[in-house]
Amino acid sequence: KQEVTQIPAALSVPEGENLVLNCSFTDSAIYNLQWFRQDPGKGLTSLLLIQSSQREQTSGRLNASLDKSSGRSTLYIAASQPGDSATYLCAAGDGSARQLTFGSGTQLTVLP
Amino acid sequence: GAVVSQHPSRVICKSGTSVKIECRSLDFQATTMFWYRQFPKKSLMLMATSNEGSKATYEQGVEKDKFLINHASLTLSTLTVTSAHPEDSSFYICSARPPGQLNYGYTFGSGTRLTVV
Numbered sequence: 379k380q381e382v383t384q385i386p387a388a389l390s391v392p393e394g395e396n397l398v399l400n401c402s403f404t405d406s407a408i409y410n411l412q413w414f415r416q417d418p419g420k421g422l423t424s425l426l427l428i429q430s431s432q433r434e435q436t437s438g439r440l441n442a443s444l445d446k447s448s449g450r451s452t453l454y455i456a457a458s459q460p461g462d463s464a465t466y467l468c469a470a471g472d473g474s475a476r477q478l479t480f481g482s483g484t485q486l487t488v489l490p
Numbered sequence: 491g492a493v494v495s496q497h498p499s500r501v502i503c504k505s506g507t508s509v510k511i512e513c514r515s516l517d518f519q520a521t522t523m524f525w526y527r528q529f530p531k532k533s534l535m536l537m538a539t540s541n542e543g544s545k546a547t548y549e550q551g552v553e554k555d556k557f558l559i560n561h562a563s564l565t566l567s568t569l570t571v572t573s574a575h576p577e578d579s580s581f582y583i584c585s586a587r588p589p590g591q592l593n594y595g596y597t598f599g600s601g602t603r604l605t606v607v
Contacts, residue, residue, distance in 0.1 A: 382533075412595050421496070421583055421600035422534075467533070469596075478524075478585075478596060482533040 380405045382470050384481035391458055392489050399453040399484045401468035406446045409471040412478065413442050413453050416465045425466075426453070458488045493517050494586050496599025503574055503606055511569045511602045513540075513584035519564035520586035524596075525557075528581040537582075540567040574606040 381404045391397055401411070410429045414422040426435045426442040428451065434443040441454040451468055465485045469478040493516040503509050513523055521542045526534040538559050539547040546559035556578075558570040567586075571578050583601040 410595075414598070419581075419601075419603060422585075422598040424595045424597065427595035469534075477536065477539075478534075480533040480535075482531075485531075 380408075380470055380472065380479040382468060382479050382481040384466075384468060384484050386484060387482065388485040388487075390487040390489060393458060393460060395458050395488075396454070396456050397458055397486075399455070399466050399468075399486070401451040401453070401481055403449045403451075403470045403479070405470075405472075406449050407472075408446065411442075411444050411451050412469045412471065413440075413451075414467045414469065416467060416483070418465075422467065455486075458486075460488045460490045462486060462488050492586075492588055492597045494584065494597045494599045496584055496602055498602060499600055500603045501605070503604070505575055505606055506573055508570055508572045509574055509604060511571075511582055511584075511604075513567045513569070513586070513599050515565045515586050518586075518588040520567075521564060521589050523561060523567040523584055523586045525559065525567075525569050526583045526585065528583060528601075534583065537569075540569075540584075542567075571604065574604070576606045579604055579606045 383402045385400045412427045413425045428435050428444040439456040444451045465483040467483045469480045495514045497512045523540040525537045528534045537552045540559045540561040542561045561567040585596045585598040587596045
């Protein structure tokens with residue numbers, strides 16, 4: 379059974395810092411890995427999707443990498459802003475690309 | 491594209507009553523939708539897979555008679571929490587993806603905060 383872990387559980391940084399969020403998964407036979415953002419009391423907003431054949435994806439200040447062999451993905455946020463404050467979730471898509479297994483998230487606070 | 495709408499966003503109900511939550515795919519047809527539950531500061535746990543025109547597939551430990559799922563059309567799935575109790579209070583969220591688009595990420599609804607008093 380796939381297990382997804384996110385470290386750290388919470389992170390507080392001053393505005394402008396570059397930061398890395400970590401995601402690890404136990405079963406490397408994933409179809410893809412997706413990063414989401416969740417604001418308090420809200421749904422999930424998809425940030426980046428990495429297919430199993432890809433190594434990274436970029437969108438603006440965000441860059442996500444995937445290393446299937448080590449069971450790890452990272453989300454890099456450049457030049458963080460207070461508006462980036464949210465919970466970031468990673469989810470591993472299983473081999474049939476049907477089911478997502480979520481990590482418990484990293485709660486990010488960017489201080490002005 | 492690929493917008494999922496969920497309604498209501500918040501609901502408060504009395505213990506023993508039933509509550510229906512709707513999940514709609516607005517710009518695509520979804521033969522499959524997924525229902526998740528999220529506890530405070532916890533991850534999303536898959537409850538069930540909703541299949542259009544057939545019975546839902548429930549995850550282990552999820553009570554089928556408590557959480558009724560109906561997927562009567564290609565754009566609508568409903569989750570009914572029957573005889574709700576305070577322990578059913580949680581954040582429920584649905585997701586879907588355009589069919590056949592395996593390289594497309596899942597889109598999530600905005601979630602429903604259920605409070606049972």
